[in-house]
Amino acid sequence: MIVKTAKGYMVQSEKGKNLGGPYKTKEAAQKRLRQVEYFKHRK
Numbered sequence: 001m002i003v004k005t006a007k008g009y010m011v012q013s014e015k016g017k018n019l020g021g022p023y024k025t026k027e028a029a030q031k032r033l034r035q036v037e038y039f040k041h042r043k
Contacts (some may be wrong), residue, residue, distance in 0.1 A: 002029045011036065 003010050008022030009029035020032040 002026065002033060 001012055001014065003012050004026075005022065008024050009026050010021035010023075011019040011029050011032045013019055019036050021029060023029040023032065
């Protein structure tokens with residue numbers, strides 16, 4: 001999930017683990033989230 005903080009947009013897991021960031025734009029955070037989901041479901 002993407003969370004907005006004072007530093008920018010952060011990508012976090014559902015349990016709150018940091019998966020990347022801070023990013024200046026929401027689009028950059030969404031790109032990182034797509035990368036995480038890709039590798040999570042890759043077999």
